[in-house]
Amino acid sequence: MKTAIMGFGNPVRSDDAIGIYVIEELHKSIGSTDDVSLFDMGTAAFEVLFGLKGHDKIILVDAVINTNEPIGTLFKVPAEEVLRAPEEDPMVFLHGMKWDQALSYAKKIMGDSYPEDISVYLIAIDNTKLEVDLSPTVKEAGDKVVNHIMHELKTLKVS
Amino acid sequence: MAVKELNISPVGRVEGDLDVKVYIDEGKVTKAHTQAAMFRGFEKIMAGKDPQSGLIVTPRICGICGGSHLYCASSALDTAWGTQLSPNALLLRAIGQATETIQSIPRWFYAIFATDMANKKFANKPLYKEVVKRWSAYVGETFQVGLTASGLPVQVYALFGGQWPHSSYMVPGGVMCAPTLKDITRAYAIMTQFKNDWLEPVWLGCTIERYMEIKSWEDMLAWLEESDSHKNSDLGLYIRAGLEFGLDKFGKGVEKFLAFGTYLHKDMYNNPTIEGRNKALISPSGFFDGENWHEFDHLKVSEHVKHSWFGDQEDGLHPWDEPIPTPVKSQPLHHSDFDGKYSWAKAPRYDGYAAEAGPLARCIMAGNPANLEHQIRDPFFIDAYRKLGGASVFTRVLARVHEAPRIYQLINEWLGQIDLDGDFYNKPVEKDGKGFGATEAARGALAHWIEVKDGVIKNYQVMAPTTWNVGPNDGNDNPGPIEAALEGTDIEDVKDPVEVGMVARSFDSCLVCTVHAHDEKSGVELSKFKI
Numbered sequence: 001m002k003t004a005i006m007g008f009g010n011p012v013r014s015d016d017a018i019g020i021y022v023i024e025e026l027h028k029s030i031g032s033t034d035d036v037s038l039f040d041m042g043t044a045a046f047e048v049l050f051g052l053k054g055h056d057k058i059i060l061v062d063a064v065i066n067t068n069e070p071i072g073t074l075f076k077v078p079a080e081e082v083l084r085a086p087e088e089d090p091m092v093f094l095h096g097m098k099w100d101q102a103l104s105y106a107k108k109i110m111g112d113s114y115p116e117d118i119s120v121y122l123i124a125i126d127n128t129k130l131e132v133d134l135s136p137t138v139k140e141a142g143d144k145v146v147n148h149i150m151h152e153l154k155t156l157k158v159s
Numbered sequence: 160m161a162v163k164e165l166n167i168s169p170v171g172r173v174e175g176d177l178d179v180k181v182y183i184d185e186g187k188v189t190k191a192h193t194q195a196a197m198f199r200g201f202e203k204i205m206a207g208k209d210p211q212s213g214l215i216v217t218p219r220i221c222g223i224c225g226g227s228h229l230y231c232a233s234s235a236l237d238t239a240w241g242t243q244l245s246p247n248a249l250l251l252r253a254i255g256q257a258t259e260t261i262q263s264i265p266r267w268f269y270a271i272f273a274t275d276m277a278n279k280k281f282a283n284k285p286l287y288k289e290v291v292k293r294w295s296a297y298v299g300e301t302f303q304v305g306l307t308a309s310g311l312p313v314q315v316y317a318l319f320g321g322q323w324p325h326s327s328y329m330v331p332g333g334v335m336c337a338p339t340l341k342d343i344t345r346a347y348a349i350m351t352q353f354k355n356d357w358l359e360p361v362w363l364g365c366t367i368e369r370y371m372e373i374k375s376w377e378d379m380l381a382w383l384e385e386s387d388s389h390k391n392s393d394l395g396l397y398i399r400a401g402l403e404f405g406l407d408k409f410g411k412g413v414e415k416f417l418a419f420g421t422y423l424h425k426d427m428y429n430n431p432t433i434e435g436r437n438k439a440l441i442s443p444s445g446f447f448d449g450e451n452w453h454e455f456d457h458l459k460v461s462e463h464v465k466h467s468w469f470g471d472q473e474d475g476l477h478p479w480d481e482p483i484p485t486p487v488k489s490q491p492l493h494h495s496d497f498d499g500k501y502s503w504a505k506a507p508r509y510d511g512y513a514a515e516a517g518p519l520a521r522c523i524m525a526g527n528p529a530n531l532e533h534q535i536r537d538p539f540f541i542d543a544y545r546k547l548g549g550a551s552v553f554t555r556v557l558a559r560v561h562e563a564p565r566i567y568q569l570i571n572e573w574l575g576q577i578d579l580d581g582d583f584y585n586k587p588v589e590k591d592g593k594g595f596g597a598t599e600a601a602r603g604a605l606a607h608w609i610e611v612k613d614g615v616i617k618n619y620q621v622m623a624p625t626t627w628n629v630g631p632n633d634g635n636d637n638p639g640p641i642e643a644a645l646e647g648t649d650i651e652d653v654k655d656p657v658e659v660g661m662v663a664r665s666f667d668s669c670l671v672c673t674v675h676a677h678d679e680k681s682g683v684e685l686s687k688f689k690i
Contacts, residue, residue, distance in 0.1 A: 012204055012219045042325035043222030046266075050310040109303050130204050132216070 001156060004055040005149060006039040006048065008062040008099060015071070015125035015138045019061045022121075025146045036153065041099070048102040052110065058118040059152070060099065061145055063125040063138075071126050072137040074144060079103055079118035121145045177629055177670035178492050179641070181659055183650055184679035188659065191638070191645035192497050193629045195504035195670060198468070200484040205619045210236060210589065210611045211331070213619060217607065218325045220621065221669060225324035226259040226316060227600035228621070230421070231607040234596025236331035237431040239611055242587040246425035248333035250573045251319050251583070253422040253441070254346075255329065256598055257573075258312040261566045263601035264559060265305035265357060268397075269294065272556055272664055273302070276400060278657045286400040293393065301361050301393055308357035315346045315570070333584035338577065346574055350567065358563060364392025367564040376543040394560060407553035410662040412644035414549060417514035417627065418524045419455065419597035419604040420444030422569070424533055425576060433457065433595050441569070442599055443534045445524040446509055452527040453510075457595050457606070460622070463506040463633040466499070474634035475508070478608040478620035479593055492675065497632075506630040506639055507622055515640040516603030516627040517666060519550060519558040535565065550644075555665040589614070600624055602667050625669045641666055650676070653685045 007023035009016045023040045032038050039051050052058060060079070067073060083104045107114045123141045134142075176196040181188045201220050205212050213232035218225035230252055237244065273294035281287045293301045313323040319336050320326035328335045354367070363370050365388065373379050379398070382389055389395050401407065422441035423431075437444050437455055444455035462481060463474040471485040487500065495501040506513070514520075519540075524530075526541030540558060547554055591613065597606035603624030610618040630639040638646070641663055650656045656676045663674070676685045 010219050012201065012216050040322055040325065042219065042225070044225075044324050045222070047310075047313075047324075049306075105297065108297060109307070130200055132204060 001057065002035055002037070002055045003057040003059065003153065003156065004037045004039060004051055005059045005061070006041045006051055006099075008041045008043070008045070008060065010043050010128075012130060012132055014127045014129045014131045014133060015135055016063050016128045017132075017134050018063050018123050018125065018138050018142045021134060021139065021142045022061045022145050022149070025142070026149065029146070029150065030153070035157075045097045045099040045102045048099050049106045049109075052106055052115055053113070056115055056117065057156070058115050059149060060118070060120040061149075062099070062120065062122055064122040065125060065128070067124040069124050071124050071135070072141040073124040074141055075120075075122040075124070076148075077120050077122065079120055082120060083107070121148070176673065177663075177668060178673050178675060179645070179659065179663055180492065180675045180677065181645055181656070182677050182679040183653055183656070183685065186650050186653070188645050188648040188650060189679050191642045192495075192501060193504070193631060193639060193641055194492055194495060194502045195629060196492070198484075198486050198489070198503050200486065202483050202619045202621060205616045206483050207615050210239075210609070210614070210616055212616065213607060213609065214327050214330060217621060218327060220623075222324055223263070223669065224259065224600045224602065224605070225326065226255045226320065227598050227605050228607070229327060229329045230256050230598040231596040231605055231621075233329040233331055234423075234431065234598070235594040235607045235609045236587075236596070237594070238433050238436075238596065239592040239594030239609055240331055240587045240590055241592075242332040242431060243585045244333055244423075244429050244431055245582040245585065246429070247577055247581045247583045249423050249425045249428055250577050251334045251336065251338075252329050253425075254570055254573050255316050255320055256421055257566050257570050258316040259323070260599070260601040261353075261563055261570070262309045262312040264309075264563045264566075265362070266309035267601070267667055268556070268560060269299075269302045269305040270296075271667065272661075273299075273397075275657060275661050275664060276404065278655075280651060280655070280657050281400075281404050284400070284403050286396070286403050289396060290400050293396065304357055304361050305393075308353055308361075311349050311353040311356075312570075314349050318342050318346055318349075330584070332587040333582070335584065337583050338579070340579060343574055343577060343579075347571070350570055350574075354567060358567060362393050362560070362563065364388035364390075364395060367567060370564050371568070374538050374542075376539075376546040379539070379543065397556070397560070401553045401556070406556070406661070407547050407551045409648045409658060410550070410552040410555065410644045410665055411647075412515050412550050412640045413513045413638075414449045415509075415512050415514045416447040416520035416523050417455075417509050417516050417604055418442075418444050418520045418599060419457075419606055420524070421597075421599040425573075427533070436597075438531065441534055442521060443524045443527060443530050444597075445527055446514065447520070447523050447527075448512075452524070452529065457597070457608075459510045460606070461508050461511075462622070463508060464500075465506075465634040465636075466497075466631040467502050467505045468500050469505060475511075478606075478622060479610060479618065481618070481620055483618065502631040504626050504630045504639075506633040507627050508633055513630070513633065513637060513639050513643065514627060515550070515666075516624040517555070517558070518562055518601075518603070519544075519555045520603060521599055522558040522561060537565070552661050552665040559667070602669055603627065623669070625666075628666045629668050629670065641668070653678075656686060 007019035009019035217228040420440035427439035522540035
């Protein structure tokens with residue numbers, strides 16, 4: 001059982017950094033191991049396609065805006081819930097693609113080797129200004145995600 | 160943890176949006192305006208911060224060209240601080256840049272450009288069926304092969320850079336990595352797979368060596384006819400279908416070209432200076448005015464803001480003299496006054512001229528008879544450019560893909576030159592000063608200018624290839640390259656002006672682009688679509 005954890009976001013866009021923060025924290029506490037790959041995906045959605053390969057379980061971490069919930073609110077959803085076919089917007093590629101579209105595309109071309117177990121942690125944010133500071137509330141939510149993921153990984157080991 | 164119903168999509172992180180407004184009269188584009196729709200003031204973050212913050216911030220400007228920004232950020236500090244670079248450092252930086260560029264070639268061709276050729280506009284052409292069979296988005300026979308292969312070269316980047324994109328392994332004074340023999344062997348293996356999976360069998364239909372024998376347009380046509388595998392390769396099909404579809408007949412542009420050059424030679428740039436840069440480049444720099452080549456001088460670069468939403472500066476300033484970007488009030492497209500300010504892009508000029516950046520510019524520089532022994536000397540493209548009547552959608556795309564075999568060879572050569580026992584990093588001494596770092600990103604000339612004062616960044620200016628190409632009118636109301644390339648384009652169906660999209664895509668702008676076509680006389684919007 002091999003797990004890939006992918007964080008998305010831009011560390012120079014304020015709270016949009018949270019997905020990357022989670023990956024950095026996981027690096028500090030567990031690092032990449034034989035069982036776990038950690039990916040700082042930055043803003044490169046298309047690369048998801050290549051990161052999936054060879055993994056059975058995928059955990060994505062990203063920020064979301066416009067949730068109507070307070071910042072720092074956590075959501076956990078199965079990827080199927082947020083999949084969006086790139087065909088719905090066929091002319092947006094590379095520079096415009098988001099990971100939800102990349103996943104949907106990956107499903108199409110990977111066939112049987114597409115990992116079944118993909119879940120997504122989303123953290124509600126609001127501030128995406130060009131700055132390098134993470135707000136305390138969002139950071140705290142990020143720490144919670146780190147704990148959740150550590151717990152998930154431990155459960156995997158036991159089972 | 161609360162688990163909630165959610166009906167939202169992730170944060171959009173495109174590098175920005177571009178709106179292209181074209182006016183059409185009697186089936187022809189009479190005027191075009193490009194509007195970058197987003198303020199991008201990454202420079203603002205860096206002002207007052209540690210001189211090395213560019214190494215962390217700028218690779219995050221783009222999810223596709225992070226390595227190119229890193230190449231510029233480290234080079235700018237090399238010149239400001241007067242660092243020393245070992246041959247290994249120069250080789251590993253060149254490999255990083257080259258792998259990022261070569262991955263972009265199949266990814267761009269299949270995912271961005273070729274799908275346009277499967278547009279119904281070309282349905283009456285004999286080769287249309289074959290184009291659709293191979294290049295239709297997602298389902299085409301070679302679409303997936305090409306896209307999958309594009310994931311390989313950046314694995315090589317990640318071997319040395321830790322990850323791709325967004326790594327920070329290039330630093331002033333060298334690189335922060337020390338590869339082992341295993342890494343080098345692995346890198347060869349990955350590149351060989353790229354060649355064996357796609358480059359030779361699918362793209363060229365021949366060996367790289369055979370392709371490199373092509374020195375003129377006649378040679379290319381002879382190569383095409385030489386065997387069925389050439390003719391039926393994806394490159395062969397592109398040439399035949401491109402000419403049959405008339406892609407060589409539109410999208411001319413400003414006919415002036417600019418390249419900053421890249422890949423500093425391992426033994427010629429060990430003491431980096433701005434003055435010594437041109438001669439040390441493997442992929443040469445230069446300015447081509449339509450007839451002649453001129454030596455590149457970064458001091459001839461300036462930016463205009465008469466039509467850009469920036470205040471606090473006059474037109475024609477060199478980046479070192481420009482203030483940190485100061486936004487002024489913008490208007491949405493429908494309320495924009497094109498006689499006034501209308502874009503978030505500045506209008507960069509070289510020696511006062513709008514110039515096209517990108518692979519076509521690079522290929523033209525490669526044909527400069529004055530290029531030195533260690534520089535790329537390739538007469539093919541300047542010959543093709545002249546015989547095909549200059550720039551067009553066709554030549555722009557051909558230039559982009561023409562680079563793949565050469566970059567492949569260069570990467571292999573450089574991998575073999577790394578001295579595993581040699582130095583990779585020389586710790587520099589920080590000091591105040593001005594610096595200039597540049598490269599050729601996949602999409603063209605990219606540069607960073609820095610000024611360090613009192614130990615912190617006083618000024619930082621990033622000029623991206625897309626800014627050269629999508630920039631608005633300048634202080635003299637002369638159009639930018641894409642604006643110019645669109646004017647005069649014949650539009651077959653105003654409800655689906657695919658020609659406009661193809662011109663814009665041939666420049667490979669790094670913004671998500673929406674085209675708005677308007678009737679010139681009535682001003683009515685005829686169609687709107689994303690490209």
